[in-house]
Amino acid sequence: MYNLIGAGLIVIGGGIGLGMIGGKAMESIARQPEAAGKIQTAMIIIGALLEGLAFGALILGK
């Protein structure tokens, strides 16, 4: 039971984080379209790190 609550919390946190990363990346691409490639790469890397954290917590907590 607590496991499931924890998993839910992890997913919520990860979702908020990913949303913020994506939103900010979109903003910066809109502001500087010529730097879109670099921003995308950085976004994907940070997203991956966050994802790894979320998955790690999810699997360790399961």
Next chain:
Amino acid sequence: MVATKSIKFLVVFVLALTSFSAFAQDDTVGNNLIDSPDEIQAYIAHHLKDSHDFHLYTNNETGVHYGFPLPVMVWTSNGLKAFMSSAFQHDDNGTIIVDKDNTKLVKYHSKIYELEANATALSFDDANHPTNASKVLDFSITKSVFGMLLTGLLMLLAFGGLARGYKKGKIIPKGFSRILEPLVIYVRDEIARPNIGEKKYRKFMGFLLTVFFFIWILNMLGLTPLGFNVTGQIAVTACLAIFTMVIYMVSGTKDFWAHTLWMPGVPYVLRPILAVIELVGFILIKPFSLLLRLFANITAGHFIVMSLVALMITLKASFGPIASTGMSLVLALFIMFIEILVAFLQAFIFTMLSSLFIGMAVEEHDEH
């Protein structure tokens, strides 16, 4: 022309629908059709694991399995035993005992156990763990190993062809090699060069390129109906991550170790604590996140696709066969597209982070 084509397509589509519905409606007792949510979950769990034979299709009327067996090689207490997996007769519940020179082997949940000498059947405790058997070291050519060998062969053929084309003096590759060349350039210019640095990237290209295409091809193989789930095996991703870790630990410069173990510009009291944190980060956390990310993404992808495909069985009661099948088809198709993207993305991320970590290790600090 178009009309005949569309009619053909319609016929195939209707046939597919009716066959699916026939499959869904046929729930006579006694065959091993998968019907209930529990069975579906068990089936998915079974798929996510490695397997010792290559199973494509089972005819439910006759109970005949189509596929081919793979060689089993296990290291038991009596030494190495090798036989074909057909000896287990597709049993996965530990009921069929293979006796090889007085070594009793059973297969239970895709793992091979060695029974104790006096036992005649596998017995379980409350958590369904075998009590009178021990795991053996399993060096079999399992489905995953088969997939890896296949991938290696494909890579050697494809990229060997590209290399041969260059060797023949063709400056611009032709045919399929034409697709491969930009990919190689992409890995070199977008992943390795910016992260490792112009001077040192060349040394690591072999590893990075191999790992990139290895993971990508295996991810894509996992999306085919052949049922591979190689990058969803934690042993495989762990091995990949450990390769990365060994490479960046071995190639770490003096600067890197100085910065890791005795960080300059920080109060002396904090330095040992920082050293511990950095070391744990490099040895444990970074490889762990690498292996977990790949494993979890691929496993989750397979899980979702299979669950959506299973929707047509679970929703059949409430929506009828055609609606449930259509819904699951559309959803599964949608997720499949995302999975194709993820297949590339995970290969990219793994290579990217590997080169990032390698870049950290080989970086030369000029100032400070």
Next chain:
Amino acid sequence: METLLNDFSVGLFFMQALILLIIILLMRKFAWKPILDALQSREDGIQEALDAADSAKLEMQNLNASNEKLLQEARLERDSMLKEAREMKDQMITAAKDEAQVQANSMIEQAKDAIENEKKSAIAELKTQVASLSIEIAEKVVRQELANKDKQMELVESMLGEATLSN
């Protein structure tokens, strides 16, 4: 976590390590090295060609500039040569003129001298002739006068008057 550890197959890990190692080594030898070398050499070739084109362009520009310079020099040289020649011509003309003047002057001088000399010698001859004439006249007069005394006197007088005039 527990199921994960349970799923971890040491055998698969070992096989994967072995296969990955073999693939990396094989691919490095048979694929990546030749591919990367070929790509590198191709890029170097392109870079070299671009550089060569650039340097050729620069050389062309230099060549043009030096041509222009040569032409300019030639033009200058021609101008100076012309100028020199003109000067020389002027000089020669003036020199010739001067010389001619000098010669003419000296010829005039000589001519004058000669004329003077001729004049002097003519005068001298005249004088001698006058003298001899006057002697002859005097002889004749003397012969006549010897016959007539009046007439003799008259003649002497007119003769003397003439002689004074002609002198």
